[in-house]
Amino acid sequence: MIVKTHNRKMNILKTDFKKNKYIYLMVSIVVAWYIIFAYIPMYGVIIAFKDFNPGRGILNSPWVGLDHFKSFFIDPNFRRVITNTFLINIYDILWGFPAPIILALLMNEVRSKIFKKTVQNLTYLPFFISIVVVCGIIIDFTSTNGLINQLLSHFGVEKTNLLANKDLFRTIFVGSGIWQGIGWGSIIYLAALTNIDQQQYEAATIDGAGRWKQLLHITLPGISSTIMILLILRMGSIMSVGFEKIILLYNPLTYDTADVISSYVYRRGLLNADYSYSTAIGLLNSLINFFFLIGANWLSKKYSENSLW
Amino acid sequence: MKKMKKLGLPLSSGILVASMVLSLAACGSNTNNSENTSDNAPNTPDGTATTGAGSLADFAKFQGTKLTYWHPFSSTYIKSINDNMVVQEMEKRTGIKVDYITPPSGQESDAFNLMIASGELPDIIPDQGYKGGGLKAVQDGVYLKLNDLIPKYAPNYAAVLAQNPDFAKQAKEDDGTIWSFKMLQTDEEPSWAGPAIRKDYLDELGLQVPKTIDDWTNVLKALKDKKKLETPMLLQLKSKFGAAEAFAGTFGSSYSQFLNKNGTVVYGPIEPGFKDFLTLMNQWYKEGLIDKDFATRDDTSADAQVTSGKAGAVAVAFYGSFGPWATSGKATNPDYNLVPTTYPVLKEGDDPAKTIHVGNKNWYSKGSDIAISAKSKNVEAALRWLDYRYSAEGFMLFNYGVEGVSYNWVDGPVEQKDGSGFFPPALSERIKTQHPEFTDLLTKNPDGVDFWTAIDKYKSLYEAYLRNPLSYVMAPEVYDAMDKWSTPEKDYNMPPLSSTDEEVKVNAEVMTQINTYREEMVYKFIMGEEPIDDFDQYVAQIKKMGIDKMIKITQDQLERYNNR
Amino acid sequence: MQHEGILLKPLGFTWKGYSLVLNNPNISIGYYNTVYYVVVGTLISMIFTCFGGYALSRKGVLFSKYILILITITMFFSGGLIPFYLLVKDLGIYDTRWAIILPSAISTWNLIIMRTSFMQIPESLEESAKMDGANDFTVLFRIILPLSMPIIAVMVLFYGVAMWNSWFNAAIFLRDRSTFPLQLILREILIQNDKGSMLQVQNGISGQAEDMYRALIQYSTIVIATLPILVAYPFLQKYFVKGIMVGSLKG
Numbered sequence A: 001m002i003v004k005t006h007n008r009k010m011n012i013l014k015t016d017f018k019k020n021k022y023i024y025l026m027v028s029i030v031v032a033w034y035i036i037f038a039y040i041p042m043y044g045v046i047i048a049f050k051d052f053n054p055g056r057g058i059l060n061s062p063w064v065g066l067d068h069f070k071s072f073f074i075d076p077n078f079r080r081v082i083t084n085t086f087l088i089n090i091y092d093i094l095w096g097f098p099a100p101i102i103l104a105l106l107m108n109e110v111r112s113k114i115f116k117k118t119v120q121n122l123t124y125l126p127f128f129i130s131i132v133v134v135c136g137i138i139i140d141f142t143s144t145n146g147l148i149n150q151l152l153s154h155f156g157v158e159k160t161n162l163l164a165n166k167d168l169f170r171t172i173f174v175g176s177g178i179w180q181g182i183g184w185g186s187i188i189y190l191a192a193l194t195n196i197d198q199q200q201y202e203a204a205t206i207d208g209a210g211r212w213k214q215l216l217h218i219t220l221p222g223i224s225s226t227i228m229i230l231l232i233l234r235m236g237s238i239m240s241v242g243f244e245k246i247i248l249l250y251n252p253l254t255y256d257t258a259d260v261i262s263s264y265v266y267r268r269g270l271l272n273a274d275y276s277y278s279t280a281i282g283l284l285n286s287l288i289n290f291f292f293l294i295g296a297n298w299l300s301k302k303y304s305e306n307s308l309w
Numbered sequence B: 001m002k003k004m005k006k007l008g009l010p011l012s013s014g015i016l017v018a019s020m021v022l023s024l025a026a027c028g029s030n031t032n033n034s035e036n037t038s039d040n041a042p043n044t045p046d047g048t049a050t051t052g053a054g055s056l057a058d059f060a061k062f063q064g065t066k067l068t069y070w071h072p073f074s075s076t077y078i079k080s081i082n083d084n085m086v087v088q089e090m091e092k093r094t095g096i097k098v099d100y101i102t103p104p105s106g107q108e109s110d111a112f113n114l115m116i117a118s119g120e121l122p123d124i125i126p127d128q129g130y131k132g133g134g135l136k137a138v139q140d141g142v143y144l145k146l147n148d149l150i151p152k153y154a155p156n157y158a159a160v161l162a163q164n165p166d167f168a169k170q171a172k173e174d175d176g177t178i179w180s181f182k183m184l185q186t187d188e189e190p191s192w193a194g195p196a197i198r199k200d201y202l203d204e205l206g207l208q209v210p211k212t213i214d215d216w217t218n219v220l221k222a223l224k225d226k227k228k229l230e231t232p233m234l235l236q237l238k239s240k241f242g243a244a245e246a247f248a249g250t251f252g253s254s255y256s257q258f259l260n261k262n263g264t265v266v267y268g269p270i271e272p273g274f275k276d277f278l279t280l281m282n283q284w285y286k287e288g289l290i291d292k293d294f295a296t297r298d299d300t301s302a303d304a305q306v307t308s309g310k311a312g313a314v315a316v317a318f319y320g321s322f323g324p325w326a327t328s329g330k331a332t333n334p335d336y337n338l339v340p341t342t343y344p345v346l347k348e349g350d351d352p353a354k355t356i357h358v359g360n361k362n363w364y365s366k367g368s369d370i371a372i373s374a375k376s377k378n379v380e381a382a383l384r385w386l387d388y389r390y391s392a393e394g395f396m397l398f399n400y401g402v403e404g405v406s407y408n409w410v411d412g413p414v415e416q417k418d419g420s421g422f423f424p425p426a427l428s429e430r431i432k433t434q435h436p437e438f439t440d441l442l443t444k445n446p447d448g449v450d451f452w453t454a455i456d457k458y459k460s461l462y463e464a465y466l467r468n469p470l471s472y473v474m475a476p477e478v479y480d481a482m483d484k485w486s487t488p489e490k491d492y493n494m495p496p497l498s499s500t501d502e503e504v505k506v507n508a509e510v511m512t513q514i515n516t517y518r519e520e521m522v523y524k525f526i527m528g529e530e531p532i533d534d535f536d537q538y539v540a541q542i543k544k545m546g547i548d549k550m551i552k553i554t555q556d557q558l559e560r561y562n563n564r
Numbered sequence C: 001m002q003h004e005g006i007l008l009k010p011l012g013f014t015w016k017g018y019s020l021v022l023n024n025p026n027i028s029i030g031y032y033n034t035v036y037y038v039v040v041g042t043l044i045s046m047i048f049t050c051f052g053g054y055a056l057s058r059k060g061v062l063f064s065k066y067i068l069i070l071i072t073i074t075m076f077f078s079g080g081l082i083p084f085y086l087l088v089k090d091l092g093i094y095d096t097r098w099a100i101i102l103p104s105a106i107s108t109w110n111l112i113i114m115r116t117s118f119m120q121i122p123e124s125l126e127e128s129a130k131m132d133g134a135n136d137f138t139v140l141f142r143i144i145l146p147l148s149m150p151i152i153a154v155m156v157l158f159y160g161v162a163m164w165n166s167w168f169n170a171a172i173f174l175r176d177r178s179t180f181p182l183q184l185i186l187r188e189i190l191i192q193n194d195k196g197s198m199l200q201v202q203n204g205i206s207g208q209a210e211d212m213y214r215a216l217i218q219y220s221t222i223v224i225a226t227l228p229i230l231v232a233y234p235f236l237q238k239y240f241v242k243g244i245m246v247g248s249l250k251g
Helices: A002-019 A021-049 A068-072 A079-097 A098-109 A113-128 A129-142 A147-153 A169-193 A200-205 A210-236 A243-249 A254-260 A263-273 A273-303 B002-006 B015-023 B058-064 B085-094 B110-118 B134-139 B150-151 B155-163 B165-170 B199-205 B213-225 B245-250 B272-286 B299-307 B319-332 B377-390 B392-400 B451-458 B474-487 B502-528 B532-544 B549-560 C016-022 C027-057 C064-073 C081-090 C109-119 C122-130 C138-147 C149-165 C166-173 C181-205 C208-212 C212-242
Strands: B066-070 B099-103 B124-126 B194-200 B230-236 B258-263 B266-269 B311-317 B338-340 B370-372 B406-412 B434-438
Touching: A002 B165, A021 A068, A021 A273, A021 C027, A021 C081, A021 C138, A068 A273, A068 C122, A079 A169, A079 A254, A098 A169, A098 A210, A098 B299, A113 A169, A113 B245, A113 C212, A129 A147, A129 A243, A129 B299, A147 B150, A147 C208, A169 A210, A169 A243, A169 A254, A169 B110, A169 B155, A169 C109, A169 C149, A200 A210, A210 A273, A210 C109, A243 A263, A243 A273, A263 A273, A263 C081, A263 C212, A273 B532, B002 B434, B058 B085, B058 B165, B058 B377, B066 B370, B066 B377, B085 B110, B085 B377, B085 B392, B085 B451, B099 B370, B110 B124, B110 B319, B110 C166, B150 B155, B150 B377, B155 B165, B155 B377, B194 B199, B194 B245, B194 B474, B213 B230, B213 B272, B213 B311, B230 B299, B230 C109, B258 B549, B299 B311, B311 B319, B311 B338, B311 B406, B311 C138, B319 B338, B319 B474, B319 B532, B338 B502, B338 B532, B338 C212, B377 B392, B392 B434, B502 B532, B502 B549, B532 B549, C027 C064, C027 C109, C064 C109, C081 C166, C109 C149, C122 C138, C166 C181, C181 C212
Parallel strands: B066 B099, B066 B124, B230 B311
Antiparallel strands: B124 B370, B194 B311, B194 B338, B258 B266, B406 B434
């Protein structure tokens, strides 16, 4: 009996392999790349549990168990940086994620090609400005005598340094992120939009559906799988905020809302460049991120057709 | 996730600075009183030496020897490190061919750790903060212990260390281990940071350069009310020259440092004087006398404030800035005149030399350690090659370049402002009547680059050698600044200390927490978001976070240093 | 040239920043190398990504679910810098151009997007082609890819821009300066001009005049580094125009 099933499985395998031999060839190239460049070096995560010293090497450095994790958990700033990291991502998903979709949909409705191209070029340009310069501009605009304050003062608002106000930090951070990324982010949706069959629109027009209805019933469903996949992937970085922009924009007055995991680890690194500690925190981060991705994928699979696997 | 991953690879120059600070703190050297000095090795004009211990004759057997040398490098002027004249001249003089491995700058710390991790070590390794310190590297079998080798193969270095017990003290570990060649300066380098003010504004208002805190208050008020300045004084707490803390220092405290008060270690930001400093700053902030945007002021916009004339004074300026600031400032306002001032004192009649204790004392050893790999097969050649830098000829080569090319000896003694105290004894007679003068290649470079760019080609790179910190061409204000800022006779700055592995660990854990809290509170105190009356609670909280443990550790380190 | 904060009120115009950057002897080498890395790297990345995206998008292929999970995991967990560096050394591609191209050949994010896009192409097209005796390579190159030009353009843009902007791998894997990409050289120039601050701390003195041009150099560097990619964009843009999907081909 067992032999029989075994044989049957083998047979299925054989036929499948024959039928799809080129597919397997392609897949094995990709899998080989992943094994070599991603899985072989993965043993390095063990330094999260060691006191890594480059002179001794990964294998010979002493084990310290969960020390690095403990040191993070008992840190008085632990709760604050976790909360801030999470909240900044939530705001970014709420505002930053839909922004490029809306831009793409708007551009889709625009008929004038010149206008469309101009808008596209203008919105995508900021993506290429280095983060240091972007933050310099933000600091300049938000300073006491900066552009924003000068505008606001016409409406009788008192001039203050906006970046010194902890209640505004997330808004400034997420808002400037949208400004910088909206055009670049919309490219992928624009590409997805081209996949929608034009005949559907023609048919809908004949049926007398207005543009709003077409948007709801043709355009959005047409790019929904792209949106879902990108959303699932976005959920997989819910505990990640890059430290560069944070450390360029924050100051001790806004630590309360601005200090995130990566910036805190960065400041700690200033005192002692410690691979083990940052690996441990990175690992913790990744675990949480991965669970969020799995959760999002499961929900998406359950309620829509889309999933990563 | 990508970004998080990057954290494993600390990229910032900040970390670099940290590792430099670490390497500064980690010191090692030699107590051996080597008899084998080369003080008398005569120096001939063509830069070669006659016979004698540690002279070029010792290199005869190394003709064609190859050494590998890992050295971070970047330049906007020369293409590769081999285009540096000092490098070329060293090869000519010693016959040793050095193969430079140059990681891109900005990535030194990672590149260094990767090199160590790969186990493929070059002969000569400039330390970039080996985890746990140089002593640990010796124990791990990465660096060579040099104690016995220096008297044998590095007589010039041994002789410099023997000149002054403090040199040797600052060049070795607590247990006496010496694992590196250090950048040494045989005299005290002038302080390089302190306050500055617009003299032209003061003249216009008929005011004197302020000396006491009250003077400063009056002057800043006048700058605000009469001169209508947007920023009477810039206050850069996160300044790139953070070591100098002119105003906190007046109150015997410090914004961030541990201080050595006559042998007792204290933490500056919880000293009683720090409360007075905060009270003053809070008052000044309320009255609009200091930068409204001090919390977010970055270096670029700080420069703009100074050169555009919006700022009347700078709490902590740095002497390298005077030149560029003046050039930009004079372009818009020909009267622009920013002058350095002495550190402020508490009351009229106080002598800053006696009452101020937080300056910027510079130590004889400037770190920049160069170690030799424990796996090197050319130990003697490597030592001799490094040792040459500490000879009189090496001193001239590394500080001034090649005679007849980048400098010439001309008549007139070496002045103190040009660093007469930094010259080796072998040159002491000569510098009474002659001094080296840079040629037009450096001062009026035919390629049109300025002195500071041209030195990439003609002077030594920044690394361990016997250094004259005044062998540069500087703006006149700079010399004035050195005088005014170097007044404190007794400085509370900590000497270069060594940390044990455990101490480094405690430091990272405790100080990150304390620094975060301290910075937040200090900013809030100054801006009035926290009442100054809560200062005691602030001190209690820092104590709760474990500052006493760190004070104890630092005290131990200081005592170990004193007992070296 | 005076700056009032950032870019707000430049009081004059000067080429000084550009000449300072462009006079650097390494810039032209950097440009050449970057173009090389972008062209070769993007080509290889596209081949890998198309193979992976196509193979994993076909229904009924065994193990594809597990392979996808394994691939997704690599987005989250990595061994960090040191094992990666040792691997590159062991593979013998250290200090060669391959060290820049191979380790970053596949972006998992891009691969997943590519797969999603391929999945939306009706299976009937593939089946009819196979009836006519086409193998999977033919299907991929003759049917799938021509129908996916917009997403291909996006991927080319994403890979190309990523390669154009990348410098870190070059910083750790390259030793020979004649293989350095532009971004690494520009970064060095920026750091060199910021080194003022660092050197000043240890040195006491430094970069007097350099300091003045720091901001200038920063902006010039940015323009020099991003201009080419801005110029290239309109060429790809045409693929994002609605309706390029050759409807007739489908029919």
